[in-house]
Amino acid sequence: MIKSIKTWILVGFASLLLVACGQGGGGAGSKKSKTLENTKKAGFVKCGVSQGLPGFSNADASGNWSGIDVDVCRAVAAAVLGDADKVKYTPLSAKERFTALTSGEIDVLARNTTWTLSRDADIGLTFVGVNFYDGQGFMVRKNSGINSVNDFKNGISACTNTGTTTELNMRDFFNSKNISYEPIAFEKADEVVQAYDAGRCDTYTTDKSGLAAQRTKMSNPDEHKVLPETISKEPLGPVVRQGDAVWEDIVRWSLNTMIEAEEYGVNSSNASSLKDSENPAIKRLVGAEGELGAAFGLDNDWSLRIIEQVGNYGESYKKHIADTGILPNRGPNQLWTKGGILYVPPAR
Amino acid sequence: MDKRWNSLRTTSKIIADKIKKGWIYLALFFTLKIMILKKFNIENKKARDLIPQAITVLALLSVIIYFATNAQINMGNRGISFGFGFLNQEASFDITFSMIEYDGSHSYGRAFLVGLLNTILVSAIGIFFATIMGVVVGISRLSDNYLIAKVAEWYVEIFRNIPLILQIFFWYFAALRALPLPENGINFYDISFLTIKGWYVPKFIWTNFNIFLLSVIAAFIAIYFINSYATKQREQFGKQLPATTISLSTLILIPLIAFLFLGVSLTFEYPVLKQLSPTVFTYAGGVSIIPELIALALALSMYTATFIAENVRAGILGVGKGQKEAAASIGLNKNQILKLVVMPQALRIIIPPTTNQYLNLTKNSSLAAAIAYPDIVLVFAGTALMQTGRAIEIISITMLTYLTLSISISIFMNWYNKKMAIKEK
Numbered sequence: 001m002i003k004s005i006k007t008w009i010l011v012g013f014a015s016l017l018l019v020a021c022g023q024g025g026g027g028a029g030s031k032k033s034k035t036l037e038n039t040k041k042a043g044f045v046k047c048g049v050s051q052g053l054p055g056f057s058n059a060d061a062s063g064n065w066s067g068i069d070v071d072v073c074r075a076v077a078a079a080v081l082g083d084a085d086k087v088k089y090t091p092l093s094a095k096e097r098f099t100a101l102t103s104g105e106i107d108v109l110a111r112n113t114t115w116t117l118s119r120d121a122d123i124g125l126t127f128v129g130v131n132f133y134d135g136q137g138f139m140v141r142k143n144s145g146i147n148s149v150n151d152f153k154n155g156i157s158a159c160t161n162t163g164t165t166t167e168l169n170m171r172d173f174f175n176s177k178n179i180s181y182e183p184i185a186f187e188k189a190d191e192v193v194q195a196y197d198a199g200r201c202d203t204y205t206t207d208k209s210g211l212a213a214q215r216t217k218m219s220n221p222d223e224h225k226v227l228p229e230t231i232s233k234e235p236l237g238p239v240v241r242q243g244d245a246v247w248e249d250i251v252r253w254s255l256n257t258m259i260e261a262e263e264y265g266v267n268s269s270n271a272s273s274l275k276d277s278e279n280p281a282i283k284r285l286v287g288a289e290g291e292l293g294a295a296f297g298l299d300n301d302w303s304l305r306i307i308e309q310v311g312n313y314g315e316s317y318k319k320h321i322a323d324t325g326i327l328p329n330r331g332p333n334q335l336w337t338k339g340g341i342l343y344v345p346p347a348r
Numbered sequence: 349m350d351k352r353w354n355s356l357r358t359t360s361k362i363i364a365d366k367i368k369k370g371w372i373y374l375a376l377f378f379t380l381k382i383m384i385l386k387k388f389n390i391e392n393k394k395a396r397d398l399i400p401q402a403i404t405v406l407a408l409l410s411v412i413i414y415f416a417t418n419a420q421i422n423m424g425n426r427g428i429s430f431g432f433g434f435l436n437q438e439a440s441f442d443i444t445f446s447m448i449e450y451d452g453s454h455s456y457g458r459a460f461l462v463g464l465l466n467t468i469l470v471s472a473i474g475i476f477f478a479t480i481m482g483v484v485v486g487i488s489r490l491s492d493n494y495l496i497a498k499v500a501e502w503y504v505e506i507f508r509n510i511p512l513i514l515q516i517f518f519w520y521f522a523a524l525r526a527l528p529l530p531e532n533g534i535n536f537y538d539i540s541f542l543t544i545k546g547w548y549v550p551k552f553i554w555t556n557f558n559i560f561l562l563s564v565i566a567a568f569i570a571i572y573f574i575n576s577y578a579t580k581q582r583e584q585f586g587k588q589l590p591a592t593t594i595s596l597s598t599l600i601l602i603p604l605i606a607f608l609f610l611g612v613s614l615t616f617e618y619p620v621l622k623q624l625s626p627t628v629f630t631y632a633g634g635v636s637i638i639p640e641l642i643a644l645a646l647a648l649s650m651y652t653a654t655f656i657a658e659n660v661r662a663g664i665l666g667v668g669k670g671q672k673e674a675a676a677s678i679g680l681n682k683n684q685i686l687k688l689v690v691m692p693q694a695l696r697i698i699i700p701p702t703t704n705q706y707l708n709l710t711k712n713s714s715l716a717a718a719i720a721y722p723d724i725v726l727v728f729a730g731t732a733l734m735q736t737g738r739a740i741e742i743i744s745i746t747m748l749t750y751l752t753l754s755i756s757i758s759i760f761m762n763w764y765n766k767k768m769a770i771k772e773k
Contacts, residue, residue, distance in 0.1 A: 095730055099739045123737030124423075145626035153624040155632060157545060162717075162726060163734030167441045171452045182545075183442045184640075186720045187730065195720070198524040199544050200639065202628045243425055 033246035035107050036080065036297060044086045047073035048106035051091045051188065054213040055326040056112045056132075065089045069110040071316045072131055072238045074309065075254040076108055079302040084309035093187060094163040098123055101241055108251055109239040112207065114165045119239075128252035130237040131313075133332040133341060135230035136169045137208040139215065142225050144202065149177070149229045152203075157182035159192050159201035166206050169232040193217050207234050212326045246296050253296075256344040257303045261285055261312035263335055263344075268311040271304055284348055292347060303347070313342070377403060419740070434736045435460070441731050443722045445638050456732050463727035464749060470644050470723065471710040471753070477649035478709060482656025482702075487686075489661050500657070508654035513715050515651055520643035520719040527639070530621065530629040539618050546636040548619035556612045563606035570602065571595040640721035644713065652709045659701045663694035695768045703761035707754050714750070724749060 039045055049057035049069055057067040065087075074084040090106050101109045102124045112134075113119075115127040138158075140146045152174075160166045162185035174181045184201055186192045193214050196204040204211065208226060215221050238255060240248050261267065264282050266274055275288040283289035285307070287300040294300070310316065314335075322328050334340025381403060423430060435457040442452050446462045447469065488500035507515070524544055528534060533543035541548045554560065578591035606612045619634030667690050675689040716723040717730055729746045733739060 095734055098734075098737055118735075119737070141627070143626075144628050146628070151625055155622060155630045156624055156628070157630070159720075162720075162730045167731060168735070171440060171442050175452075181442075182444055184444050184720050185722075185726070185731065187717045187726070191718065191720070194521060195524065198521065199529055200524055201545075202624065202630075 033244055033250075033297065035241070035244045035247040036250065039080055039107060043081065044088045045073055045077040045080065045108060046090065046106045047076075047087050048090045048092045048097055048100050048109040048111055049073070050111045051093060053112060053189070053210060054216060055209065055321045055324055056213070057089075057091075057110065059089075059091075067320050068131060068316050069112060069238075071258070071310050071320070072110040072251070072255055073108055075258055075306045076251055078305040078309040079250060079254050079257075079298060082305060084305075094161055095187070098125060098239075101125065101239060104241070107240065107247065112210070112236045113239055114207075115235045115237050116165060124242045125239050126242050126248050127237050127239050128248055129255045129344070130235040131255055132209065132236040134207040134209050134234040134236050136166055136173075136205060136232040136234060137211055137230055138227045139196075139204045139211045139224050140202065140227060142223055146203075146227070149173075149227055149231070152177065152179050152181075154180045155182070156203060157184060157201040158203045158205050159184045159186065159196045160205050161185065161189055161192055162187055164206070165232070165234065170205055173231045189214060190217075207236070209321070209327055216325075249296050250298070253303075253347065254306055257285065257306050257347060258310065258313040258316065259335075259342055259344045260347050261303075261307045262314040263337065266307055266312060267315055268308055271307040281346070281348070290348065377407060380406075423740075430740065432741055434738055434741070437736075439732065439735070441735065443727055444720070445641065445722055456728075456736065459732055460724070460728045460745070463722060463724035466721070466727070467710075467713055467716075467723040467725075468753070470641060470648065470713050470716065470721065473641075473645040474648035474652065474709050474713065475706050477645065478652040478656055478705070479702075481649060481653035482705075483660055485653060485657035486660025487664070489657065490664060504654045504657055507650050508658075512647065512651050512712055513718060516644060516647040516715055516719055519647045519650075520640065523639055523643055530631060533621075533631075539616070540634075541619055541621075541631060543631070544639065545630060546638045547642060548631040548634045548636050550616040550618050551633065551635045553615045553617055554612070555614075556610070559610050560603060560606050560612045563603045563610070563612075564599075567599045567602040570598050574598065638721075640716070640719050643719060644716050644721045648709050648712060651712075652705050655705045655708075656702055659698050659705070660694070662701075663696075663698035664690055666697045667693045692768070696765075696770070699761060699765045699768060703758060703765070706757050706761065710753055710757060711750060 047070075049065060049067075052058050053067070055067055057065060057069040059065050070087075070089070073087045073089070077086045078084040090100065092100050092106075092109075092111060097109055097111055097113065098119070100106050109125075110131075112132070113127075114134075115130065119125055120127050138149060146152065156179065158170060158174075158181055160170060160183065167183070167185055170181075170183060182201075184195065186195065189206075189210070192204060192206075195201060197218050204214070206214070208230065211226050215224055215226070218224055238251055240251050260281075261271075264279065264285060266282055266285055271286055274282050274286050277283055277286075277288075280289055284292060285303055287293070287302070287304045291300060293302045311319075317330060317333065320326075322330070330340060332341045334342060336343040381399070420430070436455050438453060439456045439459045440452045441459075443450060443459065443462055445466065447465045448458075448462060450458055450462045485500045485503060488496045489504070491497045491500070527542065527544040530541070530543045530545055533541035533548075535541055539550050574594055575591050578589040578594075581587045581589055603612075607614075617633050619631040619636075622630055622632040624630060671689055671693065672685055675685045680688065713723060714725040717726040720726070724746060729742055733742045736742070
């Protein structure tokens with residue numbers, strides 16, 4: 001009796017399993033952009049940003065976000081929804097950011113994220129470009145007598161953030177120099193700053209832009225300096241989920257538009273007056289020629305809106321990075337025509 | 349043939365859609381239930397009892413399968429693979445503090461072990477001090493001395509009512525701000541230094557450590573026999589042997605023999621101030637107890653001790669007044685009453701809730717990540733998760749680890765509780 005009940009249960013269970021597996025055949029990728037549809041339906045772009053990094057993504061006292069990463073989100077909102085302010089910002093820790101993106105909690109991650117092979121290939125992400133070329137550096141106290149990374153000696157303690165490429169670069173660097181060191185990794189940047197400021201560690205290492213920004217948070221910024229050496233390449237850029245090619249293109253070309261606009265001298269104040277420019281490249285940028293927006297289901301003024309509402313890359317950099325005193329010198333983040341490495345494919 | 353396949357595919361698609369809406373499950377269960385009930389026309393009581401349970405288990409299983417399949421499909425769509433192969437890959441990040449040999453060239457699996465051991469270490473230290481402080485404070489609250497009782501009461505009221513994370517930050521950053529830089533470290537007789545970078549203590553350098561360990565074990569075995577002999581003497585002949593004194597001297601004597609005759613020796617490596625640059629100093633040699641560990645252990649034990657103190661107080665108050673009076677009437681003094689009459693009974697009340705506090709302390713140790721103590725959450729569910737991106741695998745492993753830790757503590761405490769329970773004779 002009992003045995004036959006068991007058989008029944010087994011059969012029932014197996015049939016359920018079969019049906020449940022049959023479901024797997026259903027979902028296959030389609031040509032339409034689900035993310036675009038959902039964004040239009042929701043009326044805002046879901047954007048992941050940092051928990052507060054001046055110049056990149058930082059909220060003021062009244063909760064308004066600004067920074068060059070934030071401008072990427074704003075550009076996408078301007079292109080897709082027609083209003084750069086229609087963005088919902090989600091502050092994320094380094095640890096949470098990729099899970100938030102792959103799980104669909106956010107659709108664009110603009111959070112000073114380094115483009116690496118393993119991130120691009122392995123965990124379901126796609127990097128769409130670079131909006132800031134950075135490199136890892138070290139900050140020390142001015143009175144320490146350390147003037148270059150060659151002055152580091154065995155036993156030095158270094159504070160940094162956990163869950164970032166800096167932890168890995170730091171190890172590579174100290175190993176290559178054959179220096180034993182004490183790594184102290186905190187979850188949040190604010191605690192790193194506090195611990196370093198208190199003297200728990202002798203040096204603070206992260207991306208140089210980050211060092212410059214965090215220095216302003218020290219109790220006495222003038223007591224600290226950033227060493228001249230750069231120990232790694234840190235191309236920072238926006239990221240999207242793998243598997244939605246249209247959405248990926250929208251974010252990529254929103255960023256490219258900002259850079260291309262600077263290259264052709266189109267900015268937020270002159271953009272609309274350039275509709276009858278002589279230069280076809282400029283005319284395409286302001287939507288007076290070609291049908292570029294149609295390629296990803298947008299109208300033709302998408303790029304004009306980005307330039308008008310957000311500005312070109314140069315304006316964004318000047319407002320958030322240069323004028324705030326973080327990195328007045330554009331360095332590699334200058335256009336290729338002016339000695340930098342900013343070079344984007346043509347919008348045509 | 350083709351047509352048939354097509355229709356089959358449409359049917360399965362429709363079924364799949366219905367599954368999404370959850371209807372098919374309900375329908376299936378009811379059919380199943382009716383089928384089973386009809387088939388056996390339930391007279392058999394055993395079967396009648398079994399069927400609802402079986403159906404519940406089935407329902408639960410299918411819900412789990414539903415979510416697992418969904419997760420699998422979603423991960424597949426986003427190009428994320430599932431697997432534990434990453435545990436053998438090189439971790440390539442370093443950890444501040446490790447009890448086993450570790451550097452970045454070891455695997456993620458090893459990094460997991462480092463984190464786990466650090467979690468166990470801070471939990472063990474926390475439980476040890478929380479218990480001592482809890483017992484002392486709990487007894488103090490019942491003291492006749494007004495000052496002692498009030499101090500204990502204030503301590504309990506303050507520390508159990510402030511969120512633990514704030515206390516951790518307080519101890520960490522307060523300690524960091526209050527402690528001196530290495531060059532002005534607080535000096536304990538030139539052998540130990542307390543500084544902002546940690547508490548540097550001498551390192552023990554053993555020769556023939558195994559023999560020493562064996563001698564300690566031998567001493568404990570000897571003490572066990574001495575005590576059981578003493579108990580026997582007392583119970584059979586009413587003789588009081590000085591068992592404590594004999595035990596203590598055994599514990600000293602046997603290892604001493606190992607030192608004198610068996611080639612065991614111990615030397616110390618003292619920490620020495622080392623200059624790294626004109627104003628940067630550190631200590632070389634010795635062992636550094638990092639401030640993160642000190643702050644975390646302090647915060648955890650101070651916080652948990654308040655709850656244990658209340659358990660102890662409840663336990664002692666829970667022993668009937670008549671017991672104490674009876675003990676006093678046969679001429680036991682105050683200490684004897686506490687030790688021989690009150691505590692054995694109070695322990696039965698104290699142990700179960702204290703087990704909960706031990707579990708809480710262990711789980712609370714996961715707050716370590718906030719102050720950079722490299723526990724399993726910071727190292728494994730933090731850095732390793734970030735580097736590999738394997739959220740589901742790593743979080744499941746971490747959860748399972750905490751579950752195992754908690755269950756181990758529970759099992760031990762339940763065993764201890766049983767041991768302390770009233771033995772009916």
